[in-house]
Amino acid sequence: MAFSLDALKTKQQQRQKEELAQKVFSEGMTSILDIIAPAVYVLNSTELQIGEQFAKTLFIYTYPGFLETNWLSKIIDYDITLDVSMFIYPLETVNVMSNLKTELGQLESTEMLQQEKGVVRDPANEQAINDIENLRDVLQRGDSRLFHYSLYFTIYAPSKEELQTITKQFESVLGGMMILSKQAFLRMEDGFSSCLPLGQDDLMVTRNLDTPSLSTTFPFTTATLSRSNGILYGVNRHNNSLILFDRFDLENANSVVFAKSGAGKSYAIKLEVLRSLMIGTDIIIIDPENEYRPLCDAVGGSYLEVSLNSSKRINPFDLPHPDEGQTGEDVLRSTITDLHGLIALMTGGLTPEEDSILDKALYETYALKDITTDPSTQRNESPLMSDLESVLSNMSGAASLVRRLTKFTEGTYAGLFNQPTNFDLATGFVVFSIRDLEEQLRPIAMYVILNYIWTKIRMNFRKRIMVIDEAWWMMQYDDSARFLYSLAKRARKYYLGLTIISQDVGDFLRNQYGIAVVNNSSMQILLKQAPTAIDQIAKVFGLTEGEKILLLGSDIGEGLFFAGTDHVAIKIIASYNEHKIITTNPQEIVEQKQTTEGA
Secondary structure, eight states, X not given: OHHHHHHHHHHHHHHHHHHHHHHHHHHTSOOHHHHHSOXXXXXXXXXXXXXXXXXXXXXXEEOOSOOOTTTTHHHHTSSSEEEEXXXXXXXXXXXXXXXXXXXXXXXXXXXXXXXXXXXXXXXXXXXXXXXXXXXXXXXXXXXXXXXXXXXXXXEEESSHHHHHHHHHHHHHHHHHTTOEEEEOTTOHHHHHHHTSTTOOOSSOOOEEEEHXXXXXXXXXXXXXXXXXXXXXXXXXXTTOOEEEEOGGGSSOOOEEEEOOTTSSXXXXXXXXXXXXXXXXXXXXXXXXXXXXXXXXXXXTOEEEEOSTTOSOOOOTTOOOOOOTTOOHHHHHHHHHHHHHHHHHHHHTOOOHHHHHHHHHHHHHHHHHTTOOSSGGGGGSOOOOHHHHHHHHHTSTTOHHHHHHHGGGTTSTTHHHHSXXXXXXXXXXXXXXXXXXXXXXXXXXXXXXXXXXXXXXXXXXXXXXXXXETXXXXXXXXXXXXXXXXXXXXXXXXXXXXXEEEESOHHHHHHSHHHHHHHHXXXXXXXXXXXXXXXXXXXXXXXXXXXXXHHHHHOOTTEEEEEETTEEEEEEOOXXXXXXXXXXXXXXXXXXXXXXXXXX
């Protein structure tokens, strides 16, 4: 027996040693707490420091006599980082009825004593009696219940000063609704833990609310962009509702689309223009890669190839018809200003002396065709680029400018910009293809095409969308960037919605005119972004950390959709027939061609 006890004691000691050794070993292991714990956690009486963030908790201690439905949504939509926590404790109706009966007896006794003493009646006492009677009635019928309710807010900011400023603003917003709050002084840790997703109320600051009052506190709010008119852009990823919207209902109808290559930006715009075409909107597209050819053919549109071998020509010297209230002098001056930008783009820039010479030469070039500030003369045949070269050749100090301009009048590019315009802008769906142009000619061709389109748009007032794909080409040069910015500012007056698409976000936003174009666009679509561009995108669009993560992790056709002050997470969807027309997936395009050839 003694042997058995000694053996058992030895086993227990051995087990204790093993447990101690395992404990010591586990203490040296990395745990989940080690991974998620912040680098800094400092507890003060007025705030917490958690890593690089500062936090402060507020609790609600007084509510007004009347609460409007969904009042908490104003707080949820407030543009700050905060956690909201609410705790609801149902009370037993039997106990509540007993307490109300006792309270009612005390109030009625007080009223009777005041009447016996001849004291003037107390309206507050009478109101309290009525409120208790009404509450007892609804509780007795089972129409309502009573609850203890706690509501806490933890606000976050990167510095103490900013936290203090946000807290004052937040308290003012609550105070404007007659809802009074206090900071959880000396109990910041309890407040912080109460707002964590742990389901524990460490503050325990409660107020009584009945069922109708409690129902108003639930923030039944969600970002939605469903309208009674417009087209379907996609599905709201927050709540699976449809994003139905008409961009022409905004302050302006301009739109920008930024995404990395292959994220679905062209797919999204093809879907938008196809659906817009069905409701009578004219579509004009600048296509740098022939991506829109199948769509154009499918809807019976006009496809115009702009290249050295094409028969289509645009004369940049064409004069538009004057707008209402615009004089002939305004028309001529505006056209000459645009030509300044075009020739600066062609020649690689102008010196101040050349700019002055060019200005005089342009007026003289129009004068050769008897075109002056008189509107009746502006219907004469427009001059050509070769006419301008001839005028410059006879001017002192223009030799260098003439040499640089010669290749566009006599050299390799002579036929592209030195012939009269030989087509007119059609209605419906029109695509200008610049794929077959040399890379150095693309910005120049886009400038000329846009100027031509702008001239025609002002002559015929219709609802239109103009799409400029790979717009970063134009942002590489100040003159073309300035012209694009001018279009974005003036498009609204002529019932035009400008759509700018770019995958090279850095080149587009690095230019001051690029940011100005974004600021003049009421609709923006951000799809999947590259990690190298996300910080710049976040700065320009004011994205939160959560939205940055969403864009980095989005799948093809997913991202953020901004319309005015509203924005939601979007998933772009197309029907089977739409997808067949607009897809840019090379594998699917090859399979479609093989199927067509096999049939």
